[in-house]
Amino acid sequence: MTDEPLLRVTALSKYYGSRIGCEDISFDLWPGEVLAVVGESGSGKTTLLNCLATRLLPTSGTASYRMRDNQWRDLYRMSEAERRFLMRTDWGFVHQNPADGLRMTVSAGANVGERLMAIGDRHYGNIRSTAVDWLGRVEIDEERIDDEPRAFSGGMRQRLQIARNLVTGPRLVFMDEPTGGLDVSVQARLLDLLRGLVTDLGLAAIVVTHDLAVARLLSQRMMVMKDGHVVESGLTDRVLDDPRAPYTQLLVSSILQV
Amino acid sequence: MTTAATEIATYNFAYLDEQTKRMIRRAILKGIAIPGYQVPFASREMPMPYGWGTGGVQVTAAIIGPDDVLKVIDQGADDTTNAVSIRAFFQKVADVAVTTETAKATIIQTRHRIPEHPLTAGQTLVYQVPIPEPLRFLEPRETETRKMHALEEYGLMHVKLYEDIARHGRIATTYAYPVKVEGRYVMDPSPTPKFDNPKMHMSPALQLFGAGREKRIYAVPPFTRVVSLDFEDHPFEIQTFDQPCALCGAEQVYLDEVILDDKGGHMFVCSDTDHCEKRQACGHRGHLAPEALEPAQ
Ligand SMILES: Nc1ncnc2c1ncn2[C@@H]1O[C@H](COP(=O)(O)OP(=O)(O)OP(=O)(O)O)[C@@H](O)[C@H]1O
Ligand SMILES: [Mg+2]
Ligand SMILES: [Zn+2]
Numbered sequence: 001m002t003d004e005p006l007l008r009v010t011a012l013s014k015y016y017g018s019r020i021g022c023e024d025i026s027f028d029l030w031p032g033e034v035l036a037v038v039g040e041s042g043s044g045k046t047t048l049l050n051c052l053a054t055r056l057l058p059t060s061g062t063a064s065y066r067m068r069d070n071q072w073r074d075l076y077r078m079s080e081a082e083r084r085f086l087m088r089t090d091w092g093f094v095h096q097n098p099a100d101g102l103r104m105t106v107s108a109g110a111n112v113g114e115r116l117m118a119i120g121d122r123h124y125g126n127i128r129s130t131a132v133d134w135l136g137r138v139e140i141d142e143e144r145i146d147d148e149p150r151a152f153s154g155g156m157r158q159r160l161q162i163a164r165n166l167v168t169g170p171r172l173v174f175m176d177e178p179t180g181g182l183d184v185s186v187q188a189r190l191l192d193l194l195r196g197l198v199t200d201l202g203l204a205a206i207v208v209t210h211d212l213a214v215a216r217l218l219s220q221r222m223m224v225m226k227d228g229h230v231v232e233s234g235l236t237d238r239v240l241d242d243p244r245a246p247y248t249q250l251l252v253s254s255i256l257q258v
Numbered sequence: 259m260t261t262a263a264t265e266i267a268t269y270n271f272a273y274l275d276e277q278t279k280r281m282i283r284r285a286i287l288k289g290i291a292i293p294g295y296q297v298p299f300a301s302r303e304m305p306m307p308y309g310w311g312t313g314g315v316q317v318t319a320a321i322i323g324p325d326d327v328l329k330v331i332d333q334g335a336d337d338t339t340n341a342v343s344i345r346a347f348f349q350k351v352a353d354v355a356v357t358t359e360t361a362k363a364t365i366i367q368t369r370h371r372i373p374e375h376p377l378t379a380g381q382t383l384v385y386q387v388p389i390p391e392p393l394r395f396l397e398p399r400e401t402e403t404r405k406m407h408a409l410e411e412y413g414l415m416h417v418k419l420y421e422d423i424a425r426h427g428r429i430a431t432t433y434a435y436p437v438k439v440e441g442r443y444v445m446d447p448s449p450t451p452k453f454d455n456p457k458m459h460m461s462p463a464l465q466l467f468g469a470g471r472e473k474r475i476y477a478v479p480p481f482t483r484v485v486s487l488d489f490e491d492h493p494f495e496i497q498t499f500d501q502p503c504a505l506c507g508a509e510q511v512y513l514d515e516v517i518l519d520d521k522g523g524h525m526f527v528c529s530d531t532d533h534c535e536k537r538q539a540c541g542h543r544g545h546l547a548p549e550a551l552e553p554a555q
Contacts, residue, residue, distance in 0.1 A: 081409045103396065103417070110420045117420065118413025124423055124489040146424050 004066060006031045006172060006204050007052070012061030014047050020228035021047035025061070027223065027233065031171065032202040036215035036236060038251070039225035045208040046176055048225070052206060053093055053174045054083050068171070088115050092165030092173035096180040098157035101164070102149045108135060108160055109145040115168045134163040138193060155186040159193065166197065173198075175207045179214060191217050212252065216240055224248045272319040273351040278302055282320035282475070286466060289477035294439030295407070296390050301473040306347070310340060312470030314367050314386030315347070321382065321466070322348065322365060327355045329363035333514065334371040334529035341369075358532045370433075372454040374511050374533040377463035379480060385450070387469040390476065392436045392446035412444045415487055423492055432497065438485045439478055453496045453512045458484040503528045504546035506537035 005028035014021035022044035029035055037045045050056040052063055054075050063075045068090060075083070087093070095101040102111055112131040113121075121127055132142050138159035140152075149157050158178065165173060178194065179187040195218055198205055207218055215222050215236055223233040224245065232245040243249045270276065278300075285299035304312040322328065330345040332338040336358040344367060345356050357363050360375040367384040377383060393403040396414050406414065415436050422429045435452035439445050447458060447467075458465060458478060465478040478484060488494040502509045504525035511533065513526040525546050528534035538547065 080405075084409060084411065106396065106417055106421055107424055109424055110417050113420055114413060114417050117416040118411065122416070122488075122490050124420065125491050127420065128424075 004070075005029055006033075006066050008064045008072075009052065010062045012048070012051060012058050012063060014044075014051050014056060014058045020044070022051070022225070022228045025230055027230075029172075029204055029206065031204055033221060034198055034203075034205045034207060034219040036219035036222040037206060037208045037225060038210060038212060038215050038222060040210065040251075043225040044228040045210075045225055047228075049174055049176055049206060049208050053091070054078075054087070055093075065172075088118055089168050090170050090172065092162075092170045094158075094161055094165060094173060094175040094178045096177035098149065098154070098161045101161040102157060104150050105148060107146045107148055108140065108152070111149065111160055111164045112167055114164065119168065130167060134167050135160075137166075137197070138163040153186075154182055155190060158182065158190055162194070162197070166201065166203075169201070171204060173203055173205045175205060177209055178207065179209075179211070194218060212240060224251065269351060271324075271352055272322050272348070273304075274302065274316065274319045279320040282316055285475040286317065286320065286477060289466070289475050290464070290479045292443070293478055293482050294437075294443030294445040294476060296474040296476045298473055299475050301470050304470065306343070308471040309388065311344060311367070311369060311386030313468030313472075313475070314369070314384050314470075315344060315468075316470060317384050317466050317468035317475060318348065318365060318367050319352075321384075322352055322354060324352070324354065326364045327357050327362055329357050329360065329366045329532075330368075331366065331371060331373070331530075331532075332369045334373070334512065334533070335531045337531065359536075360530075360532055370450055371512065371529055372450065372457045374508075374528070374530045375536075377457075377461055379462040381463040383461075383463050383465045385447070385465065385467045387446075387448055387467045387474070388471070389434075389448055390446060390467065390469040390472050390474040392434075392444050407443060410442070412438075412487075415444055416489070419487060419489065419492075423489070429488065429492055429494070435494075436487050438487060440482050441485075444487070445476060445478075445484075451497065451512060452486065452494075455484070455486045455494075456496065460484075499526060501526055502544060503534060503537075504544040506534045506542045506547065507544040508534065508537055508542070 007029040010026050012025045013023045025048055037048060039045055051058045064072045065075055066072055109128060109131040112134050113127040116127050116130060131145060135142055135145060140156055140159055149160055179190050182190060191214060209215055219236045222236045222239050223230045226247050232239060232248045239248060240252060243252045282299055285297045289297045302316060304315050306312060328348050330341040332341040348354055349356055360373040365382050365384060369386045391403055393406055393414055395418055397403050419429050422431055433451055434446050434448035435455055437445050437447055437455060447455060460481050462480050464480055467476045486494040499513045503511060503513060505527050508528055512529045514529040515524055516527055517524050
């Protein structure tokens with residue numbers, strides 16, 4: 001680990017007209033660190049995540065990213081070409097709905113191989129064996145490599161989406177409700193897998209979830225959002241075991257009652 | 259058709275008005291300046307349906323002059339309905355000389371093939387293109403494909419080739435095989451057979467592509483690099499035929515299968531009819547050529 005963060009966010013705000021999406025958010029994310037962003041529906045989690053992933057332009061504030069060459073870059077001043085390159089090499093984005101992150105009409109192998117081809121890999125045999133390897137790592141049978149994700153279950157699709165993102169060895173992955181649409185048992189298996197991958201690969205991640213159990217399992221640190229603001233942040237165990245903000249206390253206790 | 263012919267005589271030379279031709283020429287010039295780049299243009303209604311080569315017809319109409327000699331082919335043939343009617347159209351509206359001989363033509367409008375006879379400097383090949391966007395197959399969003407071209411993000415083309423190999427064990431794309439032009443833009447030569455792709459590379463002729471319905475023009479200027487996409491371990495290959503043309507005995511040309519009877523009889527002959535006839539006139543013979551067959555059927 002270095003003694004510098006990977007991502008530095010300062011006073012980030014996004015307004016939709018006069019409505020607040022998220023407001024005045026600041027934090028640092030460290031290499032290999034998993035940050036959970038929790039909060040009720042409409043609290044601004046997705047807005048924040050999309051701003052950070054440069055899928056949305058914030059109204060004000062800055063976000064800087066330390067590139068692989070250790071140079072700091074202002075995300076909102078990069079050229080579109082650089083940003084898109086970053087997004088498909090050093091970053092990943094896992095959507096809640098796998099269909100938003102997969103190409104549903106091409107095979108699982110091609111879904112995993114696409115990023116490799118995008119960065120210039122021109123050896124079919126190598127691309128395919130890398131795809132086989134990654135399917136294995138997300139527990140998809142190698143025999144399914146030529147099947148389209150349309151023929152996959154929800155859990156398999158989500159695992160395929162994860163493999164497709166991780167194949168280029170990104171350092172930072174954004175996830176929006178990665179276990180959102182899945183059955184409870186499927187969720188548990190996916191969480192396990194995600195936790196293993198994140199640890200093995202030393203990935204930094206920002207995980208949006210309204211599920212405190214997901215935050216507990218995956219993240220070291222968490223931010224609680226309400227009405228576009230961060231109402232509390234800290235080490236995950238501390239926030240969940242000893243919530244200080246009244247809203248967090250409510251959130252934690254209401255979950256415990258379920 | 260006679261009333262149409264007299265009516266048409268009152269139209270401008272080559273049917274389009276001069277302003278429209280200038281607009282199309284500007285698009286062509288821009289296309290030539292940026293090889294392989296799809297230039298939008300205000301495609302006009304032509305007196306023929308889309309799918310009949312209205313894009314190619316507009317390009318030809320914009321560049322043709324009274325001294326030009328026009329050849330029109332569909333597949334490789336000069337005598338199909340489509341080729342005949344386009345040729346007749348330009349005879350009527352531009353009163354130009356027409357030919358079936360590749361070497362004598364100054365403008366060749368084509369729907370699929372590049373003639374077998376090598377093209378020379380000063381000739382222009384005009385392609386009628388149905389779908390100009392090579393990325394369309396996997397990315398239907400026009401805004402996104404434009405961005406991909408602008409940023410040179412062509413990974414998706416290889417995804418398509420990857421799928422081919424995964425499904426068929428080899429790159430099975432035989433028509434509309436994607437090429438990279440002058441090391442920059444990926445272009446769809448559609449719907450030309452990949453057999454002809456190597457002929458585009460460093461051709462002394464000017465190659466212009468017109469897509470009427472999709473309102474795009476693009477170009478490959480003379481002596482431009484045109485490279486077919488492939489993988490290191492699955493290199494680009496053209497089709498090969500295990501027998502020569504049954505009529506003229508030509509090898510290393512593109513052959514069409516011709517059904518001879520309803521008992522499964524068939525033969526393979528040059529798709530380029532002009533090339534085949536020329537060879538036969540020079541005394542070349544294939545194994546089915548003899549007197550038994552009527553010439554030029
Ligand atoms: N495109 C948009 N236009 C206008 N308002 C928006 C837009 N997207 C989000 N908002 C508003 O911004 C606020 C934050 O929404 P956001 O989607 O970020 O919340 P969220 O925490 O992700 O909610 P959920 O848990 O339901 O996904 C909400 O008030 C929402 O209505
Ligand atoms: Mg959301
Ligand atoms: Zn022949």
